[in-house]
Amino acid sequence: MSHVSTEEPEKSRVEIIDPNEHKHSHDDKHKDKRDSKDVQVEVKEKVSKTELADKLGDSHMNILPTKKIIIYLLTLGMIMIVSFADQNGVTVALTVIGKDLHAEESINWAGTASLLANCVSQVFFGRLSDIFGRKTVLLGGLLILAIADIGCGLCQTGVQFYICRAFAGIGNGCASSLGMVILSDIVSLRDRGRYQGILGTSVGVGNSIGPFIMAGFIKGSRWRNFYFFLGPFNIVVTTLTYFIIKPPQKKNDSVLSKKDKFKNIDYLGILVATASLTLLLIPITGGGSTYPWNSTIVIAMFVVGGVLFFAFLLVEAKFASLPMVPLRIFKSPSVCLILLSNFFFGMSYFGFLYYAPYYYQMVKGKDMVGSSILILPLVLAQALMSAVAGQIITFVGHYIHVVLTGFFLWLLGCCLLLVWSPTVNDGVIVVVLLVMGTGVGWTFQPTMVAVQAQSKKADRAVVISTRNVLRSFGGAVGISIGSATVSNSFLQKINSVYSNNKTHIPKSYLDYVKDNIYSQFSTSSLNSSQIKVIKNLYMDSLKNYFYCLIAFMAVCFISSLFIRDRGLQCIDEPPAKKKGEDLESSASSFK
Numbered sequence: 012m013s014h015v016s017t018e019e020p021e022k023s024r025v026e027i028i029d030p031n032e033h034k035h036s037h038d039d040k041h042k043d044k045r046d047s048k049d050v051q052v053e054v055k056e057k058v059s060k061t062e063l064a065d066k067l068g069d070s071h072m073n074i075l076p077t078k079k080i081i082i083y084l085l086t087l088g089m090i091m092i093v094s095f096a097d098q099n100g101v102t103v104a105l106t107v108i109g110k111d112l113h114a115e116e117s118i119n120w121a122g123t124a125s126l127l128a129n130c131v132s133q134v135f136f137g138r139l140s141d142i143f144g145r146k147t148v149l150l151g152g153l154l155i156l157a158i159a160d161i162g163c164g165l166c167q168t169g170v171q172f173y174i175c176r177a178f179a180g181i182g183n184g185c186a187s188s189l190g191m192v193i194l195s196d197i198v199s200l201r202d203r204g205r206y207q208g209i210l211g212t213s214v215g216v217g218n219s220i221g222p223f224i225m226a227g228f229i230k231g232s233r234w235r236n237f238y239f240f241l242g243p244f245n246i247v248v249t250t251l252t253y254f255i256i257k258p259p260q261k262k263n264d265s266v267l268s269k270k271d272k273f274k275n276i277d278y279l280g281i282l283v284a285t286a287s288l289t290l291l292l293i294p295i296t297g298g299g300s301t302y303p304w305n306s307t308i309v310i311a312m313f314v315v316g317g318v319l320f321f322a323f324l325l326v327e328a329k330f331a332s333l334p335m336v337p338l339r340i341f342k343s344p345s346v347c348l349i350l351l352s353n354f355f356f357g358m359s360y361f362g363f364l365y366y367a368p369y370y371y372q373m374v375k376g377k378d379m380v381g382s383s384i385l386i387l388p389l390v391l392a393q394a395l396m397s398a399v400a401g402q403i404i405t406f407v408g409h410y411i412h413v414v415l416t417g418f419f420l421w422l423l424g425c426c427l428l429l430v431w432s433p434t435v436n437d438g439v440i441v442v443v444l445l446v447m448g449t450g451v452g453w454t455f456q457p458t459m460v461a462v463q464a465q466s467k468k469a470d471r472a473v474v475i476s477t478r479n480v481l482r483s484f485g486g487a488v489g490i491s492i493g494s495a496t497v498s499n500s501f502l503q504k505i506n507s508v509y510s511n512n513k514t515h516i517p518k519s520y521l522d523y524v525k526d527n528i529y530s531q532f533s534t535s536s537l538n539s540s541q542i543k544v545i546k547n548l549y550m551d552s553l554k555n556y557f558y559c560l561i562a563f564m565a566v567c568f569i570s571s572l573f574i575r576d577r578g579l580q581c582i583d584e585p586p587a588k589k590k591g592e593d594l595e596s597s598a599s600s601f602k
Contacts, residue, residue: 068469088213094186095217114169128180130483137476152185157245164238208401211456215394222383290316357485392448411576417453500552
């Protein structure tokens with residue numbers, strides 16, 4: 012009885028309180044089902060995006076026998092030589108080209124335009140090569156470079172030359188990125204250090220012969236012939252690439268149809284990334300020279316470029332079916348540290364290559380051939396030590412000790428730059444460059460092996476592109492910092508000479524040097540003490556920049572101390588067995 016009386020009021024109370032509760036409950040169940048379905052769809056979409064990216068990346072994997080690898084390596088080496096010869100050859104000829112094109116005051120934009128385009132374009136080369144195939148994208152980039160080089164030789168104005176150098180930067184970015192990616196496709200990560208190190212030697216060769224060829228053409232004929240030689244030679248290399256490189260295109264076509272390939276391009280990401288990087292790089296490279304740092308246009312470009320950068324991250328995270336830069340690669344602290352060190356790597360490497368000839372010509376009084384000779388110890392040491400570093404990494408099965416040693420030697424070399432002076436012996440310069448070159452050789456390619464070992468196997472193309480973008484962006488920032496440091500330091504020194512001109516240097520000469528900081532000056536009207544004062548002005552300004560290089564390399568070395576070396580396997584591969592474990596497992600299976 013008590014049981015009944017307890018239950019009935021409960022039942023009636025339910026009915027009285029909410030007669031529509033059943034309906035609401037029914038609706039809630041449907042809503043919950045809809046919500047769970049939406050979550051399932053969202054998860055499915057995320058899974059399908061990741062699976063599609065993995066399938067595309069894996070479709071290009073094509074491990075080849077040693078003989079074919081060597082043939083591919085020779086071809087890719089020629090591509091690297093052409094690319095870096097074009098990229099570095101112009102550095103010793105800027106003053107001559109600027110004078111010929113009546114663009115002495117703006118000729119620095121030749122390097123800026125190339126580096127800017129190189130940086131922007133490398134954002135999407137990795138993913139586009141995943142979608143359309145390595146060979147297709149590489150051939151397109153080489154053709155752009157060949158046409159741009161011929162265009163450089165035909166230019167009649169500074170603006171025309173800068174536009175052609177920008178297109179050359181796109182071609183160079185494609186060649187350097189895709190060369191590394193293709194080698195990653197045909198060689199396992201455990202052997203990649205060895206072969207990437209050998210490929211790195213061609214980078215050093217290209218950097219060394221580019222200035223020599225340019226200097227030779229200027230001495231023997233004219234600078235334009237450098238590009239008339241390089242363009243057709245590039246076409247020959249492109250033709251060889253077409254016949255020799257044979258990637259597994261059928262596997263790639265089976266993942267996406269031609270129609271779907273165009274559908275899956277991250278058009279919005281490309282547009283936003285291009286706009287963002289361009290708006291950031293123009294004020295970074297032109298601020299303080301072309302535009303004052305506090306000008307409205309510089310501030311506006313920084314603000315809009317920064318907003319677009321965050322918009323790019325949003326596009327990559329939420330909207331792109333195949334993002335150009337998958338944000339998941341940044342989840343690993345070690346990847347972030349490697350990419351950070353590569354950013355500062357670019358700041359140091361490109362900046363030093365830009366200002367080393369400046370020291371040779373302005374302070375040491377070398378001509379273009381002499382400047383090219385003094386580049387050799389750096390780039391040849393880089394080439395040789397890149398191969399040595401690759402062999403060590405493959406033999407040991409780890410990369411961190413090589414990378415740390417490389418950054419330490421590079422940091423040491425930057426510190427030794429402080430002994431450079433107008434009177435220092437050339438032998439001392441060579442020793443410093445050998446130390447720096449060894450450091451570069453032990454970090455340039457090994458850091459690429461390191462970042463691939465910290466990523467998924469299928470992400471190797473986008474990881475290489477991201478690494479190269481940050482390195483190029485760092486180069487633009489480094490050159491800008493160098494320009495601001497050297498210019499401001501030099502102007503301060505000149506102003507001090509105005510007020511305390513004990514050597515009686517003509518005011519008209521000081522005004523000329525002040526207005527043409529980056530043009531080689533004539534000393535015919537000066538006596539020995541006056542020449543000494545002018546050279547010391549340049550030397551003191553450069554030393555302030557050398558302190559910046561020391562700081563950049565210190566960041567590289569310190570950040571690398573915290574990288575976790577997992578060995579030569581990607582994060583989605585099982586750990587490599589040690590030799591003892593292999594022998595033990597073989598013995599147990601035999602039993």
